[in-house]
Amino acid sequence: MMETLYSPQNLKAxxxxxxxxxxxxREIILKIxxxxxxxxxxxxxxxxxxxxxxxxxxxxxxxxxTLKLLARMxxxxxxxxxxxxxxxxxxxxxxxxxxxxxCVKCNKTTEFKSTSILNVGSKQAQEYxxxxxxxxxxxxxxxxxxxxxxxxxx
Amino acid sequence: MMETLYSPQNLKAxxxxxxxxxxxxREIILKIxxxxxxxxxxxxxxxxxxxxxxxxxxxxxxxxxTLKLLARMxxxxxxxxxxxxxxxxxxxxxxxxxxxxxCVKCNKTTEFKSTSILNVGSKQAQEYxxxxxxxxxxxxxxxxxxxxxxxxxx
DNA sequence: TGTTTGATTGAGATAAATTTCTAATAAGGA
DNA sequence: TCCTTATTAGAAATTTATCTCAATCAAACA
Numbered sequence: 001m002m003e004t005l006y007s008p009q010n011l012k013a014x015x016x017x018x019x020x021x022x023x024x025x026r027e028i029i030l031k032i033x034x035x036x037x038x039x040x041x042x043x044x045x046x047x048x049x050x051x052x053x054x055x056x057x058x059x060x061x062x063x064x065x066t067l068k069l070l071a072r073m074x075x076x077x078x079x080x081x082x083x084x085x086x087x088x089x090x091x092x093x094x095x096x097x098x099x100x101x102x103c104v105k106c107n108k109t110t111e112f113k114s115t116s117i118l119n120v121g122s123k124q125a126q127e128y129x130x131x132x133x134x135x136x137x138x139x140x141x142x143x144x145x146x147x148x149x150x151x152x153x154x
Numbered sequence: 155m156m157e158t159l160y161s162p163q164n165l166k167a168x169x170x171x172x173x174x175x176x177x178x179x180r181e182i183i184l185k186i187x188x189x190x191x192x193x194x195x196x197x198x199x200x201x202x203x204x205x206x207x208x209x210x211x212x213x214x215x216x217x218x219x220t221l222k223l224l225a226r227m228x229x230x231x232x233x234x235x236x237x238x239x240x241x242x243x244x245x246x247x248x249x250x251x252x253x254x255x256x257c258v259k260c261n262k263t264t265e266f267k268s269t270s271i272l273n274v275g276s277k278q279a280q281e282y283x284x285x286x287x288x289x290x291x292x293x294x295x296x297x298x299x300x301x302x303x304x305x306x307x308x
Numbered sequence: 309t310g311t312t313t314g315a316t317t318g319a320g321a322t323a324a325a326t327t328t329c330t331a332a333t334a335a336g337g338a
Numbered sequence: 339t340c341c342t343t344a345t346t347a348g349a350a351a352t353t354t355a356t357c358t359c360a361a362t363c364a365a366a367c368a
Contacts, residue, residue: 080234130295141284
């Protein structure tokens with residue numbers, strides 16, 4: 001949460017400190033997320049497809065394992081938007097830290113920032129003695145377009 | 155989000171307004187959530203089991219459909235904690251509205267309240283012209299006990 | 309640098325969660 | 339009361355994620 005950017009060396013050091021290892025797979029996956037344009041996020045399937053495009057033949061199980069690991073380390077954040085599966089993005093610190101406004105009908109997602117939320121989150125974690133990994137406000141709502149249509153949505 | 159409590163009549167009116175119907179299944183499921191002690195939340199399986207206990211033989215697919223519907227209406231909120239499946243609870247307005255602090259290793263969940271978050275959420279939704287259904291801050295963190303153990307967790 | 313240890317990987321099997329399909333039923337408007 | 343069509347049950351199918359296990363290879367150390 002508080003790190004700015006992970007170099008492969010940073011990642012290696014942090015993994016090794018816990019008895020884990022830096023593998024080419026982990027390094028590539030981290031790089032893909034770091035190169036992702038702001039506001040983009042990937043599902044496990046998305047990431048796997050993107051890896052294949054780059055001729056990086058990393059198995060789907062490794063993709064899932066790595067996403068989970070990087071999220072546990074606080075390097076990625078796991079997003080629960082309305083798509084029915086998890087998405088991931090780099091967990092950037094203030095002032096890039098942001099939240100999501102999601103239309104539950106069409107899944108349109110808008111980012112927004114709020115320093116007060118980050119403050120609330122940090123304070124809560126601290127109060128209970130937790131080590132903060134990520135805090136995200138997710139607003140479920142219906143966008144103007146979908147309010148007009150009476151269809152039940154997807 | 156802004157309603158206090160749904161009577162069967164309220165529910166019927168709101169459903170009918172959209173061309174939908176009030177069925178005994180929907181009414182019973184809503185009642186179960188309304189009777190649930192504060193802080194409790196149910197997965198689809200939990201709810202199905204609880205219905206069987208009450209000799210209410212509602213199929214699992216109807217359970218899933220109804221949960222989705224009630225969440226879309228803003229009557230239930232869908233919680234994405236760390237258990238690997240969705241949980242649901244009544245979406246209560248201020249001052250009962252609350253948020254969750256979750257340990258990503260042991261899944262322990264703690265509730266907390268914050269009026270400022272609800273304010274941020276309402277303001278954001280309004281700004282973009284969205285109709286607010288729910289806003290929830292989820293804090294992912296590692297609890298004191300799990301910080302002590304170096305095991306990778308579940 | 310070579311050796312050792314055990315973390316990690318790939319591939320497929322498996323599990324868990326959720327959705328879809330279809331015929332039968334029943335809610336609500338006319 | 340009748341008619342239309344949303345809804346249901348139950349099963350099958352799909353989607354999402356995890357597990358198994360032999361082979362591999364990263365890191366520590368001699």
